[in-house]
Amino acid sequence: MKRESIREFFRRLAEANPHPTTELEYGSPFQLLVAVVLSAQATDKSVNLATRGLFADAPTPEAIITLGEEGVAAHIRTIGLYRNKARNVVALSHLLLERHRGEVPRDRAALEALPGVGRKTANVVLNTVFGEPVMAVDTHIFRLANRTGLAPGKDVLAVEHALMRRVPKDYLRDAHHWLILHGRYVCTARKPKCGECLVRDLCEYRDKTV
Incomplete structure (x- = not known):
């Protein structure tokens, strides 16, 4: 894509949704971090259903530790890999208190040192909490970037680097949210909704649907 x-691709997405944000529900940076960790291989909707009760009972790192692995697991058992995720949530709560006084760090390396936190999760937190112009590439963004010709790449890291180079700087801060939402609801995996797409004429996908 030229x-x-x-x-123009991002101008249209921005016009349609001037203030995009995550669909995960949270009340603090810590809660967003936990929600993103839980969202691996799960939908935002399923995570929100689980975290409403979890965050009501345990909204802080201290409260998560008090609740313990079994208590966290009881709240999130509807989410895939819930036992491993419960273990990670309790462990990262301990490390936040030990290393960062209970605060979520504004540093990629510090975030990625937490249990259950990889590059994508760190990027979501840096972007959503701190407004950093970074790109968290999930399956939706990876598919969309390759399908449209926006930023082709053989793996998620290649696509992330391509997007960081190609997205206009004035759109970069919100680009992650626009792309996820577009991939989730319009440029879907099995049958993209090309007839509803705002950027259909700009997209280089050859097998457009009606």
Whole structure:
């Protein structure tokens, strides 16, 4: 996709949704961190259903530790890999208190040192909490970037680097949210809704649907 098409691509997405944000529900940076850790291989909807009760009972690292692995697991058992995730949530709560006085750090390396936190999760937190212009590439963004010609790449890291180079700087802060939402609801995996797409004429996908 050419530079001028990319700018128009994001101009249209921005016009349609000027203030995009995550669909995960949270009341603090810590709660967002936990929600993103839980969202691995799970939908935001399923995570929200689980965390409403979890955060009501344990909204802070201290409260999560008091609740313990079994208590956390009881709240999130509807989510895949819930036992491993419960273990990670309790462990990262301990490390936040030990290393960061219970605060979520604004540092990629510090975030990735926490149990259950990889590059994508760190990028979501840096972008959503701290407004950092970074790109968290999930399956939706990976598919969309390759399908449309926006930023093709053989793996998620290649796509992330391509997007960081190609997305206009004035759109970069919110680009992650626009792309996830577009991939989740319009440029879907099995049958993209090309007839409803705002950027259909800019997209380089050859097998467009009606």
